[in-house]
Amino acid sequence: MSTIVHEVKRGLAGVVVDTTAVSSVTAPATGPSELLYRGYPVQDLAARCSLEEVAYLLWYGELPDARQLAAFERAERAQRELPDAVVAVLDALPVQAHPMDLVRTAVSAIGATWPTLAPEERTREDDLARALQLFAQLPAVVARIQRRRRGLELLPLRTDLGWCAAFLAATFGGEVAPEVVRAFEVSMILYAEHSFNASTFTARVVTSTLADYHSAITAAVGALKGPLHGGANEAVMGVLAEVGTADRAAGWVARARAEKRTVMGFGHRVYKTGDSRVPTMKAALDVLVEREGRYDLAELYDAIESAMTEATGLHPNLDYPSGPAYALMGFDTELFTPLFVMARVLGWTAHVREQVEANALIRPLSEYTGPGRRTIAGN
């Protein structure tokens, strides 16, 4: 009997599994990397567009004109209130449950308020209606989780404000300063999409079985929770707290290296010369540092980055600046990855549709390494 030996690509590293027109990540071995959403550099989108415009771009392929944007915003604002059934599910769960567990449950519960369609009944319009409702309602879910954790009275989502400003107002109350809203919006635009990362790939795997939209997104939330992926923005705060002060950074990094520890917020599967999104997010963080006078945090941030790059050659990824930025905005650390979900639902949706429209079941092979053929004892 001949044994077939497959070439094993652990972690699918370097494997191109499909095409995509949603975004491109260019990461040369030397020189700067680049991220384009449907052809537009993400830095330009972050500088010039609202999150709603970026949502439209990712889902429809083009930036909206004024009329299209107004209609999109109107439809989004009209759906911000959570269905009673979803509120009941969320409020029945422990207040101190991890917010990612609550968000994952909320996505699934929102999905259960929609009818299940046979695969042949599924349409692009219906999926995008589900996606728009989820995008509109995630701010209510996350604001509710944050305020319940703090024992604060819940606030309704205002409909006279854009998605970012309405979310921040519902989370923190009162008028949120425009520079804080802008820093938050930049983070959302940077987090919105990143090709075949683990959570997006998860959404595509689930979609490839012809499962529904909310099943794909619920699974993607689960994949994002892990600290090697979206959970790193939460875990970065542990690194900053452990190091404590800038003068301790070099010694801490040397010890982490000796202990072969993974330092959260550094390294990337694709970017090896630096994450193209980091400078834009660092500039947003700097605005918040200036506003809050937290120069100690900025010094600590820089000291860890320098020590890591010098000792390991690893560069920060987007989670490194976004973690402290969310802390300075006033979110609990456990809320950081749910914020990532709120943005990445845009990219997941675009990929779900791309997968549906040119589907091939995703089912790789494995190389078996267990015992050879054997007989059950006594037979």
Ligand SMILES: CC(=O)SCCNC(=O)CCNC(=O)[C@H](O)C(C)(C)COP(=O)(O)OP(=O)(O)OC[C@H]1O[C@@H](n2cnc3c(N)ncnc32)[C@H](O)[C@@H]1OP(=O)(O)O
């Ligand atoms: C928005 C995002 O999701 S970005 C990613 C967020 N995740 C993190 O910040 C978690 C920390 N980073 C990591 O664990 C990794 O860099 C990953 C998982 C992101 C990428 O990992 P991979 O592509 O598999 O890189 P790989 O593990 O091959 O790393 C190459 C080498 O660098 C080391 N390395 C990579 N990242 C780190 C890190 N953050 N800290 C310490 N060492 C690291 C690895 O141990 C490995 O060393 P070795 O060759 O001696 O074994």
Ligand SMILES: O=C([O-])CC(=O)C(=O)O
């Ligand atoms: O692409 C990746 O592997 C992780 C990442 O940066 C993202 O999802 O934004």
